[in-house]
Amino acid sequence: MNEVDNQEIAAQFERIAELLEIQGENPFRVRAYRNAARTIQNLPRNLASMVAAGERLEELPTIGKDLAAKIREFVTTGSLRKLRELERAVPPGMRELLKVPGLGPKRLRVLRDELGIRDLAALERAAREGRVRQLPGFGEKSERKLLAELNELQRRARRFPWAEAEALATRLLAHLKTARGARRVEMAGSYRRLRDTVGDLDILVSATRDNAVMETFVAFERVERVLSKGRTRASVVLDNGLQVDLRVVPRASFGAAWHYFTGSKAHNIAVRVMGVRRGLKINEYGVFDQSGRRIAGSDESSLYAQVDLPWIPPELREKRGELEAAARGGLPRLIERADLRGDLHAHTTRSDGEDDLATLARAARALGHEYLAITEHSQHLRIAQGLSADALLAHCDAIDALNQNLDGLRLLKGVEVDILEDGALDLPDEVLARLDLCLGAIHSAFGLSRRRQTERLLRAMDNRWLDIIAHPTARLLGKRPACELDIERILESARQSGCALELNAQPLRLDLDDIHCRMAREHGVAIVISSDAHSARQLDNLRYGIAQARRGWLEAGDVLNCLSWDALRARLRRNR
DNA sequence: GCCGTTTTCGGCCCGACTGTTTTCAGTCG
Secondary structure, three states, X not given: OOOOOHHHHHHHHHHHHHHHHHOOOOHHHHHHHHHHHHHHHHOOOOHHHHHHOOOOHHHOOOOOHHHHHHHHHHHHHOOXXXXXXXXXXXXXXXXXXXXXXXXXXXXXXXXXXXXXXXXXHHHHHHHHOOOHHHOOOOOHHHHHHHHHHHHHHHHHHOOEEHHHHHHHHHHHHHHXXXXXXXXXXXXXXXXXXXXXXXXXXXXXXXXXXXOOHHXXXXXXOOXXXXXXXXXXXXXXXXXXXXXXXXXXXXXXXXXXXXXXXXXXHHHHHHHHHHHHHOOOEXXXXXXXXXXXXXEEOOOHHHHHHHOOOOOOOHHHOOOOOHHHHHHOOOOOOEOOHHHOOEEOOEOOOOOOOOOOHHHHHHHHHHOOOOEEEEEEEEOOOHHHOOEOHHHHHHHHHHHHHHHHOOOOOEEEEEEEEEEOOOOOEOOOHHHXXXXXXXXXXXXXXXXXXXXXXXXXXXXXXXXXXXXXXXXXXXXXXXXXXXOOOOHHHXXXXXXXXXXXXXXXXXXXXXXXXXXXXXXXXXXXXXXXXXXXEOOOHHHHHHHHHHHHHHHOOOEHHHEHHHOOHHHHHHHOHHHO
16 A cells, blocks of 8 residues: 555656657646646655545645546556656657757757757767757857757756755855945855755845946856856856856845745745736836836845735745745744754764764763763664674763763763664664663665565564654665655654654755655654764754754754753653 | 636746847746
């Protein structure tokens, strides 16, 4: 049951959209599939179970009669007739061609009809032989550009973890502030929305009429190539392949432009539609009434006010129900870094950490933590020098001893015990029972089937000494995909047993992700936000976790380590 | 293909930049 994942269904629709686009279909029809794919990706409920329960999928936004039928078809048969037909009709290489920047459906058709180009290799050949420049709508320049894009396709395709982009973003902001005439310089885009990864950086500058912002921008030392450069907009590629888009606007338009440039696109479009319904035009320069007079836009709040909404935090602007929530005054009071009172996941040199107990404790106290759980690996994880039962108990004695001399910080005795392939825990119950808390985690057999992986975690949660599942999907951004899991079953079981789930704040994990966090909140499952620090410096990972938690609509009340240790201890499963 | 407090048909966000054009189409965000 529920073997079909929402993401799979979304991928089917996205694929149909691509193929329809290549065929030159009505762009609005293409968009309908894309909109539906988005809705499904963001849906906090499993569509397969909705189908099984006979619920009306047509009630979902962007899902009409036709797409509801297609969802049912996919859930029950495991494939879509429409997609099979399209895949027969469109050569497989065309999809890659659509990803080449500068190639859209129209020019793609010309290439195919005039030169018979059906894949990247054929395009490269034709461009090298100078055949592309002879086509209508193409010229020498576009031919050269296409060749350059083909060269870079691999590098440009990757998304950058937010934390990796952060260093560049910080330097770029500082650089742009030195530009003549620059007044205000801000990050926008998915970076401002604090997404776990960013495809590019978007920067917004307000400046005086006579300014040198564009010149300063393209002179940034890490700029490798200028893609475009106009009076108000420019795009460059940095030497690591990261694209940066810059927009310069007058001060009176800053709020409208910041809103527009922050996105998400789906959120923006929805806001603009709300404006249209009120007889207003909303663009990056402001909110305009029917006479064309600007009535708002110097700051974001004034724009939202024109469509009768309060200001919406950027982390929520994903068209995941934030507009409806805002309209009824029901936006969450998002968790903040200062709400966290301690950290429940850290490693020392005793397993695979870089700093010893005392160093970690000092750093935690400097961060203002009331408590820090020491959670070494268990014996099964040899590569991380996991501890045997005896070694763990000895380590606990060391923690007790250090606690005697600590002022204002309490070290907790924990463990990150391996969840073995069959769901058993890697240490005996009588050892786990002697700890303050126990994390369990998957560090092997990531590739199990969805059913077996789910059962593995369910069985692990059968153990009453397991308080928290750490990094539940075991994903590593850009390196390892999330394990296949029936997250709804996991959440249901966690709710019943009182097991909490971790939002691991390592910048490459951020696991649970934003959507899973939101699902946990709606299921009434407690979350802990943990640094998983392997050094004193990494204790500060928590800020990445806070970002992800905010994207998941979490409030302080949803997160266990916003509690004092006494209150938190009472909430741990072992003490209930 | 979706959607509806002017509509069940005829709309569907809006503007900048580029290159190939002699006034605009295509692409992108």
